[in-house]
Amino acid sequence: MTTTPAELPVPIVSARGIRKAFGPVEVLHGVDFDVRPGEVHVLAGENGAGKSTLIKILSGVYGDFSGELRVGGRPRRFGRPADAARAGIATIHQELSLVPSMTVADNLFLGRETTGRFGRVDFARQTAEAARILADAGLECSPRQLAGDLPISSQQMLEIARALARDASLVILDEPTSALSDRETETLFARILALRAQGRGIVYITHRMEEIYRLADRITVLRDGRLVGTATPDRLPPAELVRWMVGRELGRAEARRDVRASGPPALEVTALRVAHASVPGRLVVEDVSFAVARGEILGLAGLQGSGTSETLHAIFGALGRRASGRARLDGERFPMRGARDSIARGVVLLTNDRKALGLAPELSVIDSVSLASLARFSGAGGWVRRAEERAAVAGLTAAFRLNAPSLDAPVGALSGGNQQKTYLARCLLAKPRVLLLDEPTRGIDVGAKADIYELMRAWVAEGIAIVLITSEMDELLALSDRILVLHRGRPAAELARDAASKDAVLAAAMGHTATGTAGGRP
Amino acid sequence: MTRGWRAALGEWWATPVARALVALALMLLIGCVFNADGAFFKWSVHRDMLRQVSVYGILACGMTVVIITAGIDLSVSSILALAAVSFAWLTLPEGWPAALAIPAVLVIGTALGSVSGVLAARMRIQPFIVTLAMMVFARGLAKVVSGGMKITNYVQEPDGTSHLVPMPRIFGMIDSRVLGGNVSIVTVIFLLCVLATWIILSRLRLGRHLYAVGGNEEAARLSGVPVARTLVMAYALSGLFAAIAGICQAAQETQGDPETGMGYELDAIAMVVIGGTTLAGGKGSVVLTLIGVLTIGYLQKILSLNAAPEATRLMLTGTIIVCAVLFQRGR
Amino acid sequence: MTRGWRAALGEWWATPVARALVALALMLLIGCVFNADGAFFKWSVHRDMLRQVSVYGILACGMTVVIITAGIDLSVSSILALAAVSFAWLTLPEGWPAALAIPAVLVIGTALGSVSGVLAARMRIQPFIVTLAMMVFARGLAKVVSGGMKITNYVQEPDGTSHLVPMPRIFGMIDSRVLGGNVSIVTVIFLLCVLATWIILSRLRLGRHLYAVGGNEEAARLSGVPVARTLVMAYALSGLFAAIAGICQAAQETQGDPETGMGYELDAIAMVVIGGTTLAGGKGSVVLTLIGVLTIGYLQKILSLNAAPEATRLMLTGTIIVCAVLFQRGR
Amino acid sequence: GSGSRARHAGTAADPYVIGMSQCNLGEPWRVQMDADVRAAAAEHPNLKVIFKDAQNSSLTQRSQVEEFVDQGVDLIIISPKEAAPLTKPVAAAYQQGIPVIVLDREVQGDQFTTFIGADNVKIGREAGTWIRETLGGQGTIVELKGLMTSTPGQDRHSGFLEGLELDTHPGLKIVFSGEMEWLEPNARREMESALATNAKIDLVYAHNDPGAHGAWLAARAAGRDKEMKFVGIDALPQEGQQYVKQGILDATFLYPTGGQEAIDVALKALAGGTVPKKIVLGTRLFTKENIDTGGQAIR
Ligand SMILES: Nc1ncnc2c1ncn2[C@@H]1O[C@H](COP(=O)(O)OP(=O)(O)OP(=O)(O)O)[C@@H](O)[C@H]1O
């Protein structure tokens, strides 16, 4: 970077002494933060540090805070998100905020419709404009499609496109890449850098180290609702950054595992097929076969929409008649009959959408974690042995370093990352033989990630087999013993640990393999 | 050629409007079979059916708007009664001209609807409860306005004397027919309400906002949709439509009855849902509601023409609601 | 010392139970002010209030279970009527002993509830619509069973003659009192229903499943919760409680009236919600419902003791429902 | 009025068709009315009656009248929900030459064949008079009122006050008056309030028999049923009359349905005979003493 802070004009936003409480609990204890034109300001910190809360204050979601917020030098206090948008602040929130039942075009223009007289919507212009925005964002979908029908990564891209289409002086992105593939991430980064070049301010929240160091002009770290400090990346090497975030030293988070001699196969899947949910005759997963051994981690990779998630759901039995194929668990026939049956047999799925498919926000941490294992904690009449249950949950959440006010607090009140931990804990408490993990570290901070990698190693050491989907290439390469790459729903390559590299995975995912085109079929 | 045609038909068949229309067609078929000695083939029977469902249909228009926001409005029946009573009171004992009385009544309905809207949107009370409370409250208010009696053209003066006032022309006008006596005015009013609702829902910005709030309120808020204002508008519209329905009811009954309309809210909801608009919010349309209104209207007409006993009627109605909804969603 | 005490109070104050209790206390305070010449201070008034709310309260227990699953059951009032009619018919003209008639009636209620549950859970029809249809259907069935008349101990034989049968003892038993005449049996039945519901909701696996399904149905399914079975259980329980309420109603009316209980479903829902259980599902408790039942019971008692006119009653009830819910959630 | 232009022959093979529109079958009294019409018509093989129930809605009832015209019935019997909304459709049918017999509640004007009904004010007055005399002009009374927006409720109340003659009998006091909307559980609730606020009650007057029965249940539960008398109205054979027989009610006043009379008039009208424009039915008093002899007619 060539500019120095002294030469820069007034910050776009500057926050001083921000305090925010939910009920009696204060979660921000006087935070200072500012963003200057033409910089990418990364906000980092552990799960629950208060990052999302801070940016919700900047973007007008929370109006009840104390402290001073200046926008363009003038004191402001937004009552509604619309006010912040009008003041030139565009935000992509951590949780998806699209209306699934409305079209892509409607979603793009929601809240700022192009209208004629009497509030009449100019649909023709909106559709045309939407097509242009989608093309810019590299999204291959029709403006007339329902947003809810898009895969989750496209939804995320759509949301980003929507925010970027607003002519904002400040763009806030809260973990935008947690659901994106590498290619999409690259597209996004290019656009962020373009915005920076135009002199706009960008606030970027992420738990991914490499993203921080690729993008950041400055880094601000929060811990437990307090400001630890702000620094430029050259003055804050990764080890130091981690210490700022976690307050302690961590071992190498992504240390490679030693490959174990593979044991007997735990799960064998043969000729798995999944029909498309709405297009008859189309297959989204076709002839996928693999085996995963006890104590082995099988990575499942593919571009967005390649059918990896559908594969796991199909094995778990959550797709009903859309899925067909055979499977064996520890040598016995495994019917892929449904969640209940699969869990009882020891196959447990963690989905990549904890909000829609994972958690009930009103349930207490205890109830939420024990939900899949209640049979173990209750007698024939269904009477729950609550002391036993509490002890088991408490032990597990302690191992996960869960940051929750109490085990009786509703899950919805935890930070995103801590919610993810309760979700993982639920899967583990069910004593699985095979764990199907779809983006298990989505939205989890470095400290917790290290914890989870450690735990995963412990689990496989105990003989659990894991099938892992992750969009973080480093994580995939570090954790997997083998990697199965899908291309358009078909197996494109199976890479042994030594053969696996970022390039090899990407090449296979895009349909080129060393040995020719993927899948063996024309 | 044939394939394209077939595929197009298959696609059309999957749309909610197609399913609703087929349900309606089945109902008409039943009517043709149980035609009560040919009565079902007379236009006057259909005309009267249309008149009968009009008041429900007007309520269902407002209900559609509210249900699209993922809400519900139980108070429409009581606001209808309050409007009927107020209209009768203003025009009969008070002698206001229709040109003044009608706007006044519409303002009352809209105001009560807005109160529900504000309580639901700003105070964050669930619509079911807000409008349940409003349903009880407005019924009480209707009884206060009417002094607990029906308001007819037999007017009692404060000094105890009483006399008949002539029925204002507006009553007869609303309860008359046009197009050579073939279409009732209340049916025309109903269709105008459908048209207005259609424009709001599918042509105006407000419509986009209504769908967005119903589809995902949090997302709508974060996208800058004025959620509270949109919700208030929805309930205000519902109140307005209920007031229009109340005026039609009073004109047809030639009186203002504080007990009128009891239970209409459930009919209106059933009509909306049978059309294919789901209570989950975020989708649906008033065209579906129109079809739902006709379907239930014909059901009731057929049962009535055939003098089905009450027990049978109730059991059939319950069964048919379930079948229609099942059919709506396909096997 | 003092700080800890204050903080504890502050925390307790934030719990839903605390707020519900304070609302109840306020209602009692109103009763003390408008005490109708001291009548409010007699135990018999409270005893009678408890008897009056018992039937509603029993319905509210089942309603709590259903609402926790994010559903609603509009059919309870009709199932109550069907149960009352069936009970009267089995014990009076048919002369079945109570030990047979009661289980039979409970089975009928549970079966109808299960049908709603199956339609809602397996056929994926919205609970509001399913139970609306069931409400209409069961009312029709009650009229079929009773032949459209009230069933009393004045029995008409098929041959046209008629005679009085003695009232079976079970009627008097249910409508009597225990503990020195201080507590009605129906109140005891109500409290037992509360206890049973409490055990189900907070001690059994089924309870966990009910909350999970209400909180996030899809997540519950993927966690291995038998969603459909859980939902069917919820509606079956609601039907069972409605049948119990129906027997109590018949015993108190000493007859089976197919028109009985109309509109009770809305009272039961209001009681659940005023207690603090929200219609969104996933949270709430039957203890809250108990407090809500008492709050509405006292409201009605105070209005009745002071012989408030109907219009006033309605307007006050509407206002107080809104105030109570607002208060529940704190300013 | 217009004469009969019957569409049917009026024989057992091609019977006269009568359309009967009942405003509401939720009340036992109206069920009884239909039953009376049915029983009376069953005596005549040349009559066929189609029964419809308007579910307590004037507008439904209006369309039923319109349907009867469309279906080509020979005569219409209607027990209207209320006067104003049904005046026009009844007149329209009448002007098309279909005789219309109006039962129980009137319609406005004279565009119908015959009105048959009882007088609620008169019945209320008889009840008031009987109560005044039975109590000897001295005592405390509880009144449990029906739905006060309905004419029967208003009339049974005003007639009752006339009959009591409170001006000249200062010893009589209405100590509690509650609205029970014709419903038994509500009556019981209101009576419980009356019992709690009044140490001594001599008599309960309820606007219908189920109301009086509900009041009795409350008094019995309080152990005070012997302390007071119970008076109701309607005297249906399987309801009020049975209550009197069982000693639950002390008196009930018949509110006649006019079903039998309606069929009598219908036969005359169909035969082209002349019929009176208005038939006012009398009432009967049922007490423990006269119940077995069919009550006592009151002129
Ligand atoms: N709506 C809420 N109600 C109560 N507490 C909340 C609410 N939202 C957040 N919190 C609490 O505020 C704290 C900060 O949460 P926040 O979501 O800002 O964390 P974060 O830094 O974004 O974490 P993550 O990286 O996991 O997203 C957490 O302790 C969380 O439990």
Ligand SMILES: Nc1ncnc2c1ncn2[C@@H]1O[C@H](COP(=O)(O)OP(=O)(O)OP(=O)(O)O)[C@@H](O)[C@H]1O
């Ligand atoms: N509900 C749905 N309706 C229609 N199509 C769907 C639905 N869910 C998934 N698909 C389609 O199925 C295919 C596979 O989806 P899947 O979610 O398995 O992909 P993925 O490889 O896991 O991608 P992602 O990175 O988005 O998770 C995609 O083409 C997607 O568009």
Ligand SMILES: [Mg+2]
């Ligand atoms: Mg966050």
Ligand SMILES: [Mg+2]
């Ligand atoms: Mg995926």
